Amino acid sequence: MSLLKVNNLGKSFGGVKAVDGISFELKAGELLALIGPNGAGKSTTFNMVNGQLRADQGSIVFDGQELVGRKPRAIWRMGVGRTFQIAETFASLTVVENVQMALLSHDGRLFSMWRRASDHKRDEALALLEQVGMRAQADRPCSELAYGDVKRVELAIAMANSPKLLLMDEPTAGMAPKERNALMALTKQLVIDRGMAVLFTEHSMDVVFAYADRMIVLARGRLIAQGKPLEIxxxxKVQEVYFGSGKTFEKIAEKAAALHVGAAA
Structure with missing residues (x-):
């Protein structure tokens, strides 16, 4: 049974159809990559699922409930987490305090000067940091972290509402190859351990081919292909959109296979 069902989704800006009647599904325990060249409609689709944009047509059903018309915060409370292309943390707070703030928000409690976040669910926050490999740095300010570690903290924050669905917008943007591999291997393990679903956009095609269970491909707002990595x-049509004639994904797929070898080592 599908956790997320997108049907005939559409969005226009002026006279331009940014997304034109796309449909796809996503099951629990699955990583689904949303890819396409610049201007394909990826960000628009992603932001409609998240509630930042309202669809002009179609439906987005998550766990049996319609998302179209709901605000991002309401969608988050329903069990949809999100990370962003540029990691968003409170640089002046410690690593564990950042996660505690997310737990406060999930519980509907307000942070105040006289009730420190450090008093709230520290053990639960530390457990989340343990899952992303950041427990040892819990009391460091986020401002002191390397960028790859900030991305791990952001992932822990996104897990604070125990999401059934995690949306990841360009999760490896700005990261070195080794960091990209480590973050996506971690995400894959979380999917397996928690049985959640992940929808992610990504420009690094080696990452996509290495870690996606399935892929959907957009071009000019339309869905042109979907399937397993080898099928894509x-x-x-996908090769034509990305490369024109005479080139293929073969070398990228070989690089993706090497990433898997490195992750298993």
Whole structure:
């Protein structure tokens, strides 16, 4: 049974159809990559699922409930987490305090000067940091962290509402190859351990081919292909959109296989 069902989704800006009647589904325990060249409609689709944009047509059903018309915060409370292309943390707070703030928000409690976040669910926050490999740095200010570690903290924050669905917008943007591999291997393990679903956009095609269970491909607002990585790799329309004629994903797929070897080592 699908956790997320998107049907005939559409969004226009003026006379331009940014997303034109796309449909796809996502199951629990699955990583689904949303890819396409610049201007394909990826960000618009992503932001409609998250509630930042309202669809002009179609439906987005999550766990049996319609998301169209709901605000991002309401969608978050329903069990949809999100990370952003540029990691968003409170630089002046410690690592553990950042996660505690997310737990406060999930519980509907307000932070105040006379009730410190450090008094709230520290053990639960530390457990989340343990899952992303940041427990040892819990009391460091986020301002002192390397960028790859900030991304891990953001992932812990996104897990604070125990999401059934995690939306990841360009999760490896700005990261070195080794950091990209480590973050996506961690995400894959969380999907397995928690049985949640992940929808992610990504420009690093080696990451996509290495970690996605399935892929959906957009071009000019329309869905042109969907399937497993090997199916997408050999899809002539996808190759044409990305490369024109005469080139394929073969070398990228080989690099993706090498990433898996490195993650398993």
């Amino acid at each position: 790799r050999d899809h002539p």
